[in-house]
Amino acid sequence: MSTRRSRQSSTGASRITDDQIIQLLSKLQQLLPELTNRRTNKASASKVLQETCNYVRSLHREVDDLSDRLSQLLSTIDAGSPEASIVRSLIM
C-alpha cells in the first residue's frame, strides 16, 4: 500500500515540480559562496549539489571550531575580575 502511494506521488511530483526543482537549485546556488561570483545559469545541478555539501561541511567545521574557542575562553577567565562577572551572568 505504501509503495503504491509513494509511486503515485513520485510520478506526480516529477511531472509537476521539475521546474520547481530547477528554481530551488538556483536559489541554493545563490546561497553558495563559491558559485555566486559567476553568472547564475552556468552551474550544473551536480555542481550545485557538490558545492552545497562542501558548504554544509565547512559550516559544521566552523561551529565546531567556535565551540572550541568559546570553551577555552570560558575556562581561562579570571575568577575575580569584573569582566568575568559580566560574562558569567551572560553565559554561565
Added chain:
Amino acid sequence: MKSIIIVKLDDVIDCSTVDVLFLIIDLNLQESKMHDSSQLKKEFIKKWVQGLQICCSSKRQMSILERKRNIKLSADIALASAKNATTSWSKALISEAKKDREKNILVDNLLGHESKFMGAHQKVTSHNRIRSKKILRRSCGIGKRIKKMGYRRSDSPTCIAKRLVKKRTQVLKRLVPGGESMDEFSIITEALDYILSLRVQVDVMKNIVNATNLLN
C-alpha cells in the same frame, strides 16, 4: 566596531542579562543583510544562552572537552528548537540527540516541556522499515536491468549526469539531519533552510566569541 562593543557593554553593567543580549543582537542585525533571519537570531540567542546557563554553570570543574561538547550541544539544540518544529531537519536533529543516552538528559533539561512533542522515535523506525523494503526491491530490479542492458546505458551523457546528481544527493542526505528519509524535492528545500540556519548559528557564535575575547 570593536570599540563600540566595549563601550556599550560598560554602559549596561547594571542592566539585566536579556538587555545585554538584545544589544548584541542589534549589533548582529546591523551587519546582517537577510531580514528573515533576524527573528531566528533572536530566538536562537535567547535559547542558547538559557541552555549555556543550564549546562555550563555547574560548580564542579569541567574539562575543556566536556565544556565544548556542552556548548556545541546547547547551540545545536537551541538552533533546532528556535525553528519551532516547522522544518524536518530541526525535528530530526532533536530526536537524534534524544537517542543518545548522555545527551538525552541534557536535551530534556534544555527543552523542558517542549521535548515531549519533539520525540519522533516511532516515526523513524517505520521509515527504516519502508526504506529497507524499497532497498530490497530496488536491488532486485537493478540485477535484472544489468543482465539485460549490459554496459550500453552507462555511455549516455544524461545517464552519467543523472548518476552524478544521484551520488551528490546521497551525500547531501547524510549531511542534513534527517535527510536519509527525504525525497529529492524535500532534501533541497530542507538543505536551503538548514544552510540559512547554520549561518545564523555561526554569526551569533562568532559575535559571542569575539565579545568574550574582548572582555578577557
